[in-house]
Amino acid sequence: MDDTTYEASDDVTEPGAVTFRPEVAGHEPAPSTTIIDDVFADAVATFKPRFEVNYEAYLDRLWEANPELHRILCESPDPETARDAMYAALDRAERSVFDLDNDLHILEKATVREAVRVFKSILGPVNEHRTGFSALRALWLLANGRQDELGQPVSVGFLLEFINLFRGVGGQANIYHEDREARRGIPDFLRLEGRAAAEARSEILDFMGATVRKYFLKYPSGLLERVIAWREENRDRLLRYFGGSRTDWDDPVWQLRHVIRDARPLLDLIELTTDQRRAVERAATNGVPFGITPYYLSLMDRELTVGYDHAVRAQVIPPPDYVDTVIELTCRRCVALDFMGEHDTSPVPLITRRYPRIAILKPFNTCAQICVYCQRNWEIDEVLSPKAAASKEDLERALEWFDHHRAVGDVLVTGGDPCIMPDSQIEHLLEVLASKPHVYRIRIGTRTPVVLPMRWTDRLVDIVARFHEPGRREIAVVTHFEHSYEITPESMAAVQKLRRAGLSVYNQQVFTVENSRRFETAKLRRDLRAIGVDPYYTFNMKGKEETRRYMVPIARILQERKEEARLLPGLDRTDEPVFNVPRLGKNHLRAWQDHRVVMILPTGSRVYEFHPWEKNITPVPPYNYVDVPIYEYLEELAARGENIRDYRTIWFYY
Ligand code: SF4
Numbered sequence: 046m047d048d049t050t051y052e053a054s055d056d057v058t059e060p061g062a063v064t065f066r067p068e069v070a071g072h073e074p075a076p077s078t079t080i081i082d083d084v085f086a087d088a089v090a091t092f093k094p095r096f097e098v099n100y101e102a103y104l105d106r107l108w109e110a111n112p113e114l115h116r117i118l119c120e121s122p123d124p125e126t127a128r129d130a131m132y133a134a135l136d137r138a139e140r141s142v143f144d145l146d147n148d149l150h151i152l153e154k155a156t157v158r159e160a161v162r163v164f165k166s167i168l169g170p171v172n173e174h175r176t177g178f179s180a181l182r183a184l185w186l187l188a189n190g191r192q193d194e195l196g197q198p199v200s201v202g203f204l205l206e207f208i209n210l211f212r213g214v215g216g217q218a219n220i221y222h223e224d225r226e227a228r229r230g231i232p233d234f235l236r237l238e239g240r241a242a243a244e245a246r247s248e249i250l251d252f253m254g255a256t257v258r259k260y261f262l263k264y265p266s267g268l269l270e271r272v273i274a275w276r277e278e279n280r281d282r283l284l285r286y287f288g289g290s291r292t293d294w295d296d297p298v299w300q301l302r303h304v305i306r307d308a309r310p311l312l313d314l315i316e317l318t319t320d321q322r323r324a325v326e327r328a329a330t331n332g333v334p335f336g337i338t339p340y341y342l343s344l345m346d347r348e349l350t351v352g353y354d355h356a357v358r359a360q361v362i363p364p365p366d367y368v369d370t371v372i373e374l375t376c377r378r379c380v381a382l383d384f385m386g387e388h389d390t391s392p393v394p395l396i397t398r399r400y401p402r403i404a405i406l407k408p409f410n411t412c413a414q415i416c417v418y419c420q421r422n423w424e425i426d427e428v429l430s431p432k433a434a435a436s437k438e439d440l441e442r443a444l445e446w447f448d449h450h451r452a453v454g455d456v457l458v459t460g461g462d463p464c465i466m467p468d469s470q471i472e473h474l475l476e477v478l479a480s481k482p483h484v485y486r487i488r489i490g491t492r493t494p495v496v497l498p499m500r501w502t503d504r505l506v507d508i509v510a511r512f513h514e515p516g517r518r519e520i521a522v523v524t525h526f527e528h529s530y531e532i533t534p535e536s537m538a539a540v541q542k543l544r545r546a547g548l549s550v551y552n553q554q555v556f557t558v559e560n561s562r563r564f565e566t567a568k569l570r571r572d573l574r575a576i577g578v579d580p581y582y583t584f585n586m587k588g589k590e591e592t593r594r595y596m597v598p599i600a601r602i603l604q605e606r607k608e609e610a611r612l613l614p615g616l617d618r619t620d621e622p623v624f625n626v627p628r629l630g631k632n633h634l635r636a637w638q639d640h641r642v643v644m645i646l647p648t649g650s651r652v653y654e655f656h657p658w659e660k661n662i663t664p665v666p667p668y669n670y671v672d673v674p675i676y677e678y679l680e681e682l683a684a685r686g687e688n689i690r691d692y693r694t695i696w697f698y699y
Pocket residue numbers: 411412414415416418419420421422425460461462492
């Protein structure tokens with residue numbers, strides 16, 4: 046880790062805290078940011094990623110990464126001959142890890158096996174057929190100086206994937222050899238015994254623990270005194286602007302009445318980048334759903350330079366390309382934006398079903414505010430739409446549907462946000478569901494603890510808790526915190542009310558570029574647990590084109606799980622990282638046998654084959670997914686001031 050990426054600051058939120066100085070989300074992007082190629086060499090430990098791409102240098106690095114594979118590509122008269130020779134070389138590499146005299150690090154051998162498995166899959170003719178691209182042919186043309194025959198240029202992202210794959214199969218990943226602490230500490234520990242061994246081990250664990258703490262300081266929560274004070278100032282400013290009182294602020298009805306629906310209050314109350322201003326104005330004038338509660342606006346830093354609120358802003362201030370895409374798709378929005386294929390999983394209006402025991406009920410089709418990367422943006426027309434409530438007939442029919450599907454015992458009531466409905470309607474809905482003997486759990490999916498915590502009045506908590514009957518029926522609240530900065534005394538108070546009433550509160554996080562930096566999600570987990578929320582799912586972002594800029598490669602979610610989440614106690618990492626396969630449902634990303642890389646495209650995107658969750662139970666065909674290129678993601682991190690060396694092992698997660 047390189048300390049130069051962030052530094053001590055005078056205006057920090059707690060003693061010893063550090064602040065994140067370089068470009069942050071919401072600021073103007075850094076000009077022509079590119080990263081240097083070799084993320085493994087010590088020489089680049091302190092580089093600032095502001096270099097021009099030297100394509101030829103990347104190519105040289107590719108051939109140096111595995112001279113044997115390079116020779117095969119050069120000596121083969123055509124791609125088919127190269128394929129045979131490459132398979133033979135990969136077989137030899139795989140076998141060599143079992144040789145007695147192979148003195149590679151045992152864990153490096155594991156990387157060899159993984160890399161060989163992936164490379165063989167990419168070389169497979171069937172995968173070339175499925176994806177319409179042959180990485181092998183591209184490599185063969187490049188090796189033989191025939192770039193002009195490529196058809197489409199291959200990117201640096203493509204070259205970097207193969208530089209690392211070549212190194213991986215050759216036992217040169219160097220994940221372990223370059224770790225100074227590992228080199229220094231682990232052999233000592235293994236040579237020692239008893240107390241001496243324990244002390245040596247403890248020293249290594251201290252180092253890891255200090256690393257976690259150091260990163261955690263980058264991501265303050267809204268429970269820090271300094272942040273609380275900032276937010277109080279924001280609240281008072283908002284109240285002056287809207288002409289409200291302190292009592293009004295705590296009134297959910299007042300909050301909903303003052304939901305911000307256009308650019309003006311934002312321009313008046315916080316600094317915006319030019320892009321943000323234009324996007325908000327364009328969204329408001331073109332009917333793109335947009336809305337922010339005054340409470341949530343108070344979580345945004347007034348000045349752009351503070352830099353802690355990037356995830357809060359990104360949640361509700363749409364980027365320009367998002368606005369353009371949604372406007373473009375408006376006429377066919379309800380199909381074009383329905384990435385999860387909910388049209389094809391709804392047996393009757395208001396119901397979605399993807400699992401044997403669970404169904405989703407959507408009685409209310411709007412929210413207190415609009416999240417930019419909402420999965421349901423294809424059906425939410427506008428914030429607090431007056432037409433949001435389901436018709437009486439549809440709701441009755443949907444509730445009746447459960448009587449005919451008695452295997453469904455777990456009902457997720459979501460929307461939209463059902464907690465925006467009046468208390469009486471929530472009560473009626475729960476009454477009807479609770480009257481069905483086979484319904485043993487009702488989950489309420491709501492973002493109100495995050496965006497409108499004052500909605501959890503004593504009365505609403507009483508209504509909900511009344512249907513929670515241990516041993517018979519559970520009521521749980523599932524919410525959606527994205528970042529530690531969203532955690533406030535108000536959200537904690539709402540969660541604690543629910544906990545005291547006996548209800549569990551879970552969190553479903555979407556893993557985006559806004560919360561994917563080193564230990565950023567680990568910090569969120571820690572802060573959630575501190576207020577009484579259990580991390581439940583971490584979602585890989587949907588492959589929806591309009592939100593592409595938020596997306597994080599699958600390799601990063603796997604890296605986070607292994608290198609960051611694993612350093613926390615088990616109770617702090619109760620979430621499961623998942624990929625939601627359209628129409629079918631969640632695929633657990635840690636189940637490596639349920640997905641595999643089948644191709645690397647010229648853009649550097651990996652193509653994954655996802656097996657459905659019911660693999661080995663029912664025969665459902667796999668799903669192909671084109672990921673965002675790792676290189677592009679690293680560029681984005683670099684533009685935000687991250688040291689790319691911190692992420693160097695990402696290439697070896699598949
Ligand atoms: S609260 Fe949920 S349903 Fe509503 S806009 Fe946000 S993500 Fe979508």
